[in-house]
Amino acid sequence: MRRIDGRGNQKGQTLTVRTPTKSRKAVIIGGSMAGLFAGNFLLRHGWQVDIYERTHDSLASRGLGIASHGELQELILAAGATVPDPLGVNVIGRSAVDKLGETIASYDYPQQLAGWNGVYRSLLAAFPAERYHRGWELAGIEQNGTTAIARFSDGQAVEADLIVGADGFRSAVRAAIAPGIQPRYAGYVAWRGAVDENELSDVFRAETMDLFSFCFPKAGEFIGYPVPGDDGSAGLGRRRYNFLWYYPISPGMALTDILTDADGIVHEYSISPQLIRPEHIERLRADAQELLPKKFLEPFLQAERFLMQPIYDVESERIAFENVALIGDAAFVARPHVGVGVLKAGQDAYALARCLEPDIPVAEALANYDAARLVEGRASVVAGRRLGAFIEQGLEGPWADPNLKLGVEDIIRVSGRPVQQHDPATASLA
Template sequence: MNALSGIRSVGVVGGSLGGLFQAVALADLGLDVTVWERSAGRPHDRGAGIVLQPSVAWFLKMFCGADPDRVSVPVTHRQFFTADGRSHRTPMRQQMISWGSIYQPLRDKLDHGRYREGQLVDALTPRPDGVDIHTGDTVRPVDLAIIAEGSSSRHRELVTRGGDPCYAGYVAYRGVIDEAELPEALGAVFRNRFSFFDGDRTQFLCYFIPGALGAVGPGTRRMNWVWYVRADEAELDRITTDRNGAARGLSLPPGLMAPPVHTELLDRARRVLPQPMRELVEHTREPFAQAILDGRVPRMRTDRMLLTGDAAFVVRPHTAASAMKAAEDAIALFTALQQFPSPEAALDAWAQNRIAEGTALHHRGVALGRRLGLNGPGGTPSRLPREGRRPL
């Protein structure tokens, strides 16, 4: 006998990567899994690039039947620039992927009837042996509820006090360019390379990722760049106020950057960045921006409710571990439910393991931000008010 004898139904609140990793793995165990996602239609990934970590590649292959080599772009070297444009390279093989190229195999694997899009979960009510999930006028009892709503989770406090994200004191400007739109000479500088520039309290990095519909062939990919720049909270508000004067809070979508902010971005690029990276910024039609956040919880389990992914830990992107963390949360639960004799033993073991891993990632990200000189004044993240901040 194992924990599966006491858990037959699972409700997942949130249908982005964290929720999908859990849903796909638990459905593979034969559990009755339902996902509630408040947004309708496919989430917009804005073309974000991700380093494909081994655990994510393993998950896609084992659970989704996706060949990681067919959904990612390989790099063979890391390339480091100095301010005057000189560079040196060191061999290092990695695979780069887009958010959408992870999302789509997960979404395709999950039976359509299990995914309830456009349905907001109003409340979760614990029971001695499960949780009631309230959506509109419907109450669905489940044996286990997994809260996977991301950094702006509405239900985090049902599991633990504390853990709301804090602003780390800097922003990430981002851009995506179709490879076909890059001058050939400029594209050649970056092909097969993960490129970096570390300046004075700033970092710029870039690499190719899959293009539209997951295309990975030369000429069909996209260049993805990220530029970390310090900004106090007043500056964050200015950066994320869109061209129409609307405050966007924690992130600014593509196409909405206010002209003065865009002009300042271009001016900064000309002053600070090595020429090839400056040209990437200049070739980007619709740059966007997001606040860098820290978030960690002291607990990931209360009774039959679990926190997963960014609802539990929001780690700095320097760790390249956000998707990895969510995948490993799911792999660990998949394993624990088969190995332990009761649901309580399995969930306790899972929570202890994931708290330790999440805390270590959190500390690593803060240390990397400090090493780069990016942490806010005093090195202390600032608390974000609940009201007036739109989720990422």
């Protein structure tokens, strides 16, 4: 197995398990991908670790498809978890079509597209169940120079040598230690859905199912690809077709309206699928009938449930604060075009564990972590903004503004892939 260095890049072999001279305690806030990666890596690095997750229920049903990269498998194994078998569904390449469904660009790029649920369940199974605590909502953080204290909404407090903020783009940890860093809305949302393969026509399965497909409805972008089924199977007839539609929604009243449920409650940043008002789904389906190529209407209209994800950027100036570190989406949020959310979470967690060498003061180790991952995080945000600029600006498509230097061919080559490090403008997480 290859080793991954402090920047998260592959080198030669897996993470070495070390035991520090004294047991050190870590508290991780957030029990999704980033938190589980961090928890497993720190355990293998000799730390005493507890994860505190805000929600009471399992997170396994919350994700759909993710782009898998070669390094993801290495990170899962390095975390002491079992790689799901299969990890994902293989696609033969990428294709972009116009409104009539005619191919306008193609790119041969074999790739594996994984199911979010399978990776999450694997990482969760590797972490001690008695140290994964549900229903704990962070209320604040105190630091005293050598340790940090996590205070929870029920009045309880936990002291640790290290607190890791792995609680996503709405991070309570980030809000406590760096309240000036706020998510920035990009001017569009992603409507997501998935359909079982056996509910799709023979023609769709034969011509479209095995491709990573793109099209560009008015001032937006639609992407579809296969992922494993709910049971993790990638066998023919047991997969799912996953899609997302980047769909313009103006900031202000329009965004507030779509985040308001039937009882008039406005949900900050996101809204649960079951609370989305029916009229928004009806409008979306009507727009699909008008704007989407006919073949993509099939999975779209078959979907029984839609997730609505407002697209935000989060760009931190720092990701280390004495005894507190930010990782994953708590540190940086790159728009999903880049397709590195889970990969970056694993890389951040790995780099954090690598920097926390035995007998090095935590604050010093976190300063090294900050230096190792800050540039990479910013680069992913820059790359996501570039890929979504035409949607944010309300343009007909990526070709509409030559100054963007972003054609259809560029979109299908770069989306869902780590940015190439040789490009200094968007140095990345390869």
